[in-house]
Amino acid sequence: MSFTTLGLSPDLLKVLSDQNFTAPTLIQQTAIPAILNKKDVLGIAKTGSGKTASYVLPLLMNLQKAPKLKNRHVNVLVLVPTRELAGQVKEVFRTFSSGLSVPVKTLAVFGGISINPQMTALQGVNVLVATPGRLLELLDSNAVNLSLIETLVLDEADKMLNLGFKEEVDKIISLLPQNRQNILLSATLSADIRSIHQILLHDPLVIKIEGQEDSIDQINQVAYIVSDDKKGPFLRYLINHHEVQQVLIFASSVHTADAVVNKLRKNNFDAKAIHSKKSQGARKEALYLFKSGKLRILVATDLMGRGIDINQLPFVINYELPRSPKDYIHRIGRTGRAGSIGEAISLVSPDELHHFRVIEKKMGKQVEMIDSERVK
Structure with a gap:
């Protein structure tokens, strides 16, 4: 039509x-x-x-x-x-x-x-x-x-x-x-x-319209088992290893989002956070820079992530898992749009393993699970 x-x-x-x-x-x-x-x-x-x-x-x-x-x-x-x-x-x-x-x-x-x-x-x-x-x-x-x-x-x-x-x-x-x-x-x-x-x-x-946004067939998913204290270094390793040029990272709280950005910036990664505690000007600037390709890494909470729609976003990383399977699908659905292949990576701590199995069951897909200690 x-x-x-x-x-x-x-x-x-x-x-x-x-x-x-x-x-x-x-x-x-x-x-x-x-x-x-x-x-x-x-x-x-x-x-x-x-x-x-x-x-x-x-x-x-x-x-x-x-x-x-x-x-x-x-x-x-x-x-x-x-x-x-x-x-x-x-x-x-x-x-x-x-x-x-x-x-x-x-x-x-x-x-x-x-x-x-x-x-x-x-x-x-x-x-x-x-x-x-x-x-x-x-x-x-x-x-x-x-x-x-x-x-x-x-x-x-x-x-x-x-x-x-x-x-x-x-x-x-x-x-x-x-x-x-x-x-x-x-x-x-x-x-x-x-x-x-x-x-x-x-x-x-x-x-x-049933399930249009939640189609995740164009998304390659992988999960890494990594302890909470090693998530920061492993995140930086993944960004370098995959030569990621643009990535949206999800954190479950304002505090974690800011902490992740601070660590990334200290290690010379171009990153900004977007969440409810940021001023309107700061949020608008971060979104503009990210959507226009001038910002490499954006770290968002779930509420702010709803406003991020980019047709060719190559990577999404779950630094922490969301509370519900629906939120997980919504997060990874930021990539793999407009016919492009997307990559979704989840960092899963041992305490989150059971919750991730629930997400897999609700999603109807089994995700490849890799021990981060065997990667490097």
């Missing part, structure tokens, strides 16, 4: 071509025509399945015909759980709107930075991408008005609810007009998602 069959305008088709988007993903094939027709949509699909473009493209097209609103009123509200996702969604809107005949102004607002510049920037905004807490602060300051919202998008709704934003989301929804389009996107169809979808959506088109 081609994007030309989905009802998109020539301007958007040209931008897609310029950005080397050749064929729509499964969720885009179904969601784009429905959103163009202003139907409510519930999309269940994993990260990497093309969910963001599935709503950005049709909403941009609909905005070409939308009435001009009074200042500080916005047409589209996109609620997201993290500042990283807010920045990513904003960039997708800006990229695809670059060639449109009717300009569309998109703004991302989130906490952790001064609210005053965001208040000033709200003038003339068509699409507001916001984390719930910061949006409520802006509403309390009368910096934005939601009474004329035409479309509400809840992106990564499962994560938003898991992070405890339900009360804030409910308050925001109560301020919106009843007559609007609703789009709810989630990686899972949990009980919380079922509950909010029953309240929020009106006769929605339900799109469920």
